[in-house]
Amino acid sequence: MREDGKIDYVELPGGDLAATKSFYSQAFGWRFTDYGPTYAAFGESGLDGGFQADPEQVPAAPLVVLFAKDLEAMLAKVTAAGGEIVKPIFSFPGGRRFHFRDPSGNELAVFTED
Numbered sequence: 001m002r003e004d005g006k007i008d009y010v011e012l013p014g015g016d017l018a019a020t021k022s023f024y025s026q027a028f029g030w031r032f033t034d035y036g037p038t039y040a041a042f043g044e045s046g047l048d049g050g051f052q053a054d055p056e057q058v059p060a061a062p063l064v065v066l067f068a069k070d071l072e073a074m075l076a077k078v079t080a081a082g083g084e085i086v087k088p089i090f091s092f093p094g095g096r097r098f099h100f101r102d103p104s105g106n107e108l109a110v111f112t113e114d
Helices: 017-028 071-080
Strands: 007-013 031-034 039-043 049-052 063-067 084-092 095-101 107-113
Touching (some): 017 039
Antiparallel strands (some): 007 063, 031 039, 084 095
């Protein structure tokens, strides 16, 4: 069951997406769902996640994604706690999310399902 504020997903840089998928599939048995030519979500890994290969959106470091039942309420909490919003709420296949930076400079995201 998904809970507010819990780690739900990890997004990793994808680079050569075909080679990356092949490696993780062969080495660890991960399965993939493609969402266009530059994104592949993975499962069978212990924690869901995905590889982002779009050069304009690839994260500089792994992106931890937290869950929220009410995205707008969580945005307000993050802002009130001193988080810096670096990407306002936007839609993507499967939901909506925003990105923020914590006081140490780490970028995280918060998402909700559609």
